[in-house]
Amino acid sequence: MEIIDGNQIAAAIVHELKAEVATLTGRQPCIALVRVGEDPASVSYVKKKQVMAAEIGIESRLILPPATIPQAELFALIDQLNADEGVDGILVQSPLPKGIDEVAVFRRIAAHKDVDGFHTLNLGKLAQEDDTGFVACTPAGIMELLRRSGVSLSGKHVVVLGRSLIVGKPAALLAVQRKAWANATVTICHSQTTNLPAITRQADVLIAAIGKAEFVTADMVKPGAIVIDVGVSRVPDATKKSGYRLTGDVHFPSVSPLCAKITPVPGGVGPMTVAMLMKNTVKARRLNQST
Ligand code: GUN
Numbered sequence: 001m002e003i004i005d006g007n008q009i010a011a012a013i014v015h016e017l018k019a020e021v022a023t024l025t026g027r028q029p030c031i032a033l034v035r036v037g038e039d040p041a042s043v044s045y046v047k048k049k050q051v052m053a054a055e056i057g058i059e060s061r062l063i064l065p066p067a068t069i070p071q072a073e074l075f076a077l078i079d080q081l082n083a084d085e086g087v088d089g090i091l092v093q094s095p096l097p098k099g100i101d102e103v104a105v106f107r108r109i110a111a112h113k114d115v116d117g118f119h120t121l122n123l124g125k126l127a128q129e130d131d132t133g134f135v136a137c138t139p140a141g142i143m144e145l146l147r148r149s150g151v152s153l154s155g156k157h158v159v160v161l162g163r164s165l166i167v168g169k170p171a172a173l174l175a176v177q178r179k180a181w182a183n184a185t186v187t188i189c190h191s192q193t194t195n196l197p198a199i200t201r202q203a204d205v206l207i208a209a210i211g212k213a214e215f216v217t218a219d220m221v222k223p224g225a226i227v228i229d230v231g232v233s234r235v236p237d238a239t240k241k242s243g244y245r246l247t248g249d250v251h252f253p254s255v256s257p258l259c260a261k262i263t264p265v266p267g268g269v270g271p272m273t274v275a276m277l278m279k280n281t282v283k284a285r286r287l288n289q290s291t
Pocket of ligand 1: 091092093094095116137138166273
């Protein structure tokens, strides 16, 4: 069993991006990070995005509207950022407070600044295998993690657990692409799937993205499979100073001995998501080269 080290692979990407940014002429790339309210996980994720941006030489602008912001005002804020020639990428951290239509917010962001890849146009480009768009960061990070770990998906059965816009659907679209590193046979499972363990046990590569702590147990995994754990849940742990520990969608102690390769939580997919956001921001800067 090999543990795929997301921190190490993300660090290699940061190194590459730093060198690329140093060759850019004109102003630095710039990302606007919008965090609505004080969701503790979002506070931590946005902080990580700021830190990695600074390390690469990407400017980040932190915008912190209160959880009570009306949707119309959030739209107005996005419109301003869309019009701002000094901003290359816009990220609105999910989840948003109840009462705000998250998909409508993602659609409000100009497609050419949508470094999250959640806009209708970018998802359409992904389906059409048009590489001029932006691909959602977590699925892009998963594919990069697999590629750089020497895993070929071609002809393999990839089972994606979860059908979210942020991970499950775009991950499935990427894995099935007509690309040398993709070409997988893909099954998407979700809450209404019947006989789930029988399907997940067929997976050569299992991508778990449902956000349920330690849901995937040893009986659901084929020996020798590659397991990518996307979930991050906080579970109470009295031995920790914070009172909690982070765990994934996979019950790591029982599943990991079975696997050929597995990603840990934390330190697997998480840092890759942030690295791919930075990669998309540099791509946006190149698209926006006239300013
Ligand atoms: N929340 C969890 N993952 C993501 C992500 O990739 N982008 C945004 N905007 N919010 C998230």
